[in-house]
Amino acid sequence: MSFFGRELRIATFGESHGKAVGVVIDGVPAGLELGEEDIRRELDRRMFCNIPVLNPRCEPEEFEILSGVKDGRTQGTPIAIVLWNRRVISSYYDELWLKPRPGHADLAYYLKYGKNYDHRGGGRASGRTTAALVAAGAVAKKLLSTIGVEVVGHIVELGGVAISKDYTIDDVKASWSRQLPVVDEGALQKMLSVIVEVVKEGDSIGGAAEVWAVGVPPGLGEPVFDKIKADLAKAALSIPSAVAFEMGMGIRLSRMKGSEANDPIIVKGNRVGLATNKIGGVLGGISVGEPIWFRTYFKPTPSVRKPQQTVDLSTMSQTELAFKGRYDVTTVPKALVALEAMTALVLADHALRAGLIRRDKPLGNSI
Numbered sequence: 001m002s003f004f005g006r007e008l009r010i011a012t013f014g015e016s017h018g019k020a021v022g023v024v025i026d027g028v029p030a031g032l033e034l035g036e037e038d039i040r041r042e043l044d045r046r047m048f049c050n051i052p053v054l055n056p057r058c059e060p061e062e063f064e065i066l067s068g069v070k071d072g073r074t075q076g077t078p079i080a081i082v083l084w085n086r087r088v089i090s091s092y093y094d095e096l097w098l099k100p101r102p103g104h105a106d107l108a109y110y111l112k113y114g115k116n117y118d119h120r121g122g123g124r125a126s127g128r129t130t131a132a133l134v135a136a137g138a139v140a141k142k143l144l145s146t147i148g149v150e151v152v153g154h155i156v157e158l159g160g161v162a163i164s165k166d167y168t169i170d171d172v173k174a175s176w177s178r179q180l181p182v183v184d185e186g187a188l189q190k191m192l193s194v195i196v197e198v199v200k201e202g203d204s205i206g207g208a209a210e211v212w213a214v215g216v217p218p219g220l221g222e223p224v225f226d227k228i229k230a231d232l233a234k235a236a237l238s239i240p241s242a243v244a245f246e247m248g249m250g251i252r253l254s255r256m257k258g259s260e261a262n263d264p265i266i267v268k269g270n271r272v273g274l275a276t277n278k279i280g281g282v283l284g285g286i287s288v289g290e291p292i293w294f295r296t297y298f299k300p301t302p303s304v305r306k307p308q309q310t311v312d313l314s315t316m317s318q319t320e321l322a323f324k325g326r327y328d329v330t331t332v333p334k335a336l337v338a339l340e341a342m343t344a345l346v347l348a349d350h351a352l353r354a355g356l357i358r359r360d361k362p363l364g365n366s367i
């Protein structure tokens with residue numbers, strides 16, 4: 001359904017070509033400094049206006065904070081944020097009604113909801129819904145900043161081109177000043193050429209994004225079903241087009257010997273920690289005070305201009321479909337911002353559960 005989280009809980013709503021998408025965020029303590037600029041900053045990060053094929057019209061989001069904030073601080077009451085769907089073009093979708101797009105949610109929605117679902121723009125399954133996640137994530141990031149936790153991500157693979165360079169967390173942050181957040185300039189240029197080629201071919205590409213959470217205290221996550229890695233995996237795989245989740249070095253670890261895979265335990269100043277962090281900062285589903293990191297893989301965007309086989313459900317006859325509307329040549333850049341947002345929501349939820357963020361009194365200035 002559309003609720004997520006326990007102590008920090010969100011409820012999202014809206015379809016791609018309906019009036020709006022949005023989110024209600026409950027559980028945020030009173031007194032957190034929060035303004036429209038905090039939401040705007042995160043929403044702008046998912047625009048990628050400097051690559052026109054990713055966002056030809058480059059129009060800023062029109063959104064409103066409807067409740068929960070007074071004089072620049074949260075009230076401790078539900079925060080409702082609405083993002084209006086302006087200038088949608090639904091006519092492209094007329095010929096698609098009852099002709100499900102291969103790879104999209106159309107077929108599954110038809111089989112489950114019959115003719116009741118709004119197929120325009122992908123309806124509730126649309127990537128548009130992730131804008132609401134990003135707005136909620138902006139609030140969660142602000143909340144995490146009160147305990148020194150920061151969440152940032154980058155693209156590690158796109159259209160078959162992978163980064164091949166060592167990097168630090170500062171490199172990941174600095175990559176956001178590039179056209180796409182990619183730490184390896186050579187790989188970035190190749191990715192941009194692949195994008196241009198694929199647009200010419202009327203096709204699409206997938207890839208992978210990696211998220212880092214730094215400053216994470218030990219103790220986030222609970223045995224056995226609320227392990228932090230289980231909640232992160234659920235959060236990541238809730239993002240449309242996500243197809244795989246990999247904690248730390250994941251698949252590469254599975255191919256190593258134990259002695260090679262284990263991260264040695266050492267004294268680090270006044271604490272105990274890991275010498276390396278191949279596992280991604282989580283043991284037994286609980287954070288150990290090292291950065292948490294993971295990758296999520298995304299399939300190519302389903303809607304493509306190349307003709308694809310489908311069935312006309314009104315006549316049950318085989319037919320072809322070449323999508324004529326607007327589509328994202330890749331979902332990865334925007335999905336990465338949603339992935340950061342979902343990560344922040346999971347960590348803030350667990351920080352509240354662990355009592356590291358409290359809401360029994362206002363944050364910051366007291367009464």
Ligand SMILES: Cc1cc2nc3c(=O)[nH]c(=O)nc-3n(C[C@H](O)[C@H](O)[C@H](O)COP(=O)(O)O)c2cc1C
Nearest residue numbers: 104105125126127240241302303327328331334335
């Ligand atoms: C940010 C974002 C943008 C997306 N844009 C498109 C798009 O333009 N066209 C499309 O067919 N799918 C797009 N998708 C992917 C579909 O929403 C997704 O493939 C579909 O809902 C089916 O879900 P699944 O791939 O998780 O099975 C996008 C996904 C995200 C996260």
